[in-house]
Amino acid sequence: MQTHTSSGPQRATGRWRGLLATLSLLALGGCASxxxxxxxVESFPRWSDATRSGQPLAAVPQAPQTYRFDRLPSQKQGQAATDQDALERLAQASLGKVGWTLANSGAPAVWTVQVGAATVRLPHAPWESPWDRRWGGFGFAGRDHVVTGSGQVIWTPMFMPMDWPYYQRKVSLLVRHADSGQVVYETHAAHDGRWNSSPELWGAMLDAALQGFPTPPAGARQVNIDLPR
Incomplete structure (x- = not known):
């Protein structure tokens, strides 16, 4: 009995130390990954709806093409305009990868592009309870206790849950024929996860939304883009 009493905590402590060491190695490895x-992603090409001088355009436009950005009234003033400037710069880079170039100021363009983005911040993932077990700053939290890194159990019914934010993000891009105003291409990309907002993340979402442009696969699909940490 004495052997079991003394070795149990030692084995538990050893397991916690091993787990902590493994997590540390994974974290270090992730820094360089x-x-x-x-x-x-889902896209809706409607190039056949485009017209010029009342006549339909017969072919899907091939690069190179020029365009200008179009904005909603709500995107033209204040902070919304500043945010839209940044978003359009990212969209310009993504469109450049498929051979579309922003027209010079005042120059005519066959196409207009409208781009939008939205974020919803949640305190935790939709499938999580705020009391789900998770790692905290000093141990592993359960519904009514905390296990510290040394394996010590602290019973604390009043322990408050820790937020681990979760983000739902979407981008959309509409292409219109400038002459008729007809929408000829619509595409959306949605990404959920815990990553903080960054230009690289939004740029990756726009790249994904334009995957396969101007003749993307039909139906919803998943497009994965890897970014350096």
Missing amino acids: VYRVDNA
Whole structure:
């Protein structure tokens, strides 16, 4: 009995130390790796709806093409305009990868592009309870206790849950024929995850939304883009 009493805590402590060491190695390895931006993408090409001088355009436009950005009234003033400037710069880079170039100021363009983005911040993932077990700053938290890194159990019914934010993000891009105003291409990309907002993340989502442009696969699809950490 004495052997079991003394070795149990030692084995538990050893397991915790081993787990902590493994997590430390994974964290160090992750610093030099990439993170995946997995996107749910759906696109709707309608090039046959475009017209010029009342006549339909017969062919899907091939690069190179020029365009100008178009904005909603709500995107033209204040902070919204500043945010839209940044978003359009990222969209310009993504469109450049498929051979579309922003027209010079005042120059005519066959196409207009409208781009939008939205973020919803949640305190935790939709499938998580705020009391789900998770790692905290000094141990592993349960519904009514905390296990410290040394394996000590602290019973604390009043222990408050820790937020681990979860983000739901979406980008959209509409292409219109400038002459008729007809929408000829619509695409959306959605990404959920814990990564903080960054230009690289939004750029990856826009790249995903334009995957396969101007003739993307039909239906919803997943497009994964890996970014360096």
